[in-house]
Amino acid sequence: MKNIKETVERYTSAWNKMTASEVKADFVLILTDDITYQDRQTPLVTGIDAFVDLVMSSHEKVPGRTFSLLTEPEYFDHHCYYSWGIDIPGKGEFVGRDYVEYNDENKMTKIIGFVPTL
Secondary structure (H helix, E strand, O other): OOOOHHHHHHHHHHOOOOOHHHHHHHHHHHHEEEEEHHHOOOOEEEEEHHHHHHHHHHHHOOOOEEEOOOOEEEOOEEEEEEEEEEEEEOOOEEEEEEEEEEOOOEEEEEEEEOOOOO
């Protein structure tokens, strides 16, 4: 990716892909192989394949949900922060935030999600 903003945009849209192969195709472009992800509801996830599994399981748990980027990413010195929305059919939109660390190639190395209470 040219810059971290493009990485964040692709990452957010990857959560809306419907197949594991589509999600993984995006993730290999924007995440390091040893990516870690964690939020208060999810134990530490390590690696692209485990992260793809998490995305796919979220489709099963919350059918029809979609994610969108709500704020322009703020970033400096390999640290990034932004807000995103999750729209759940019949429940509305909820706001969450991510803190991200990324490398010189603008690939995410660590994501800490601040997931809203649904």
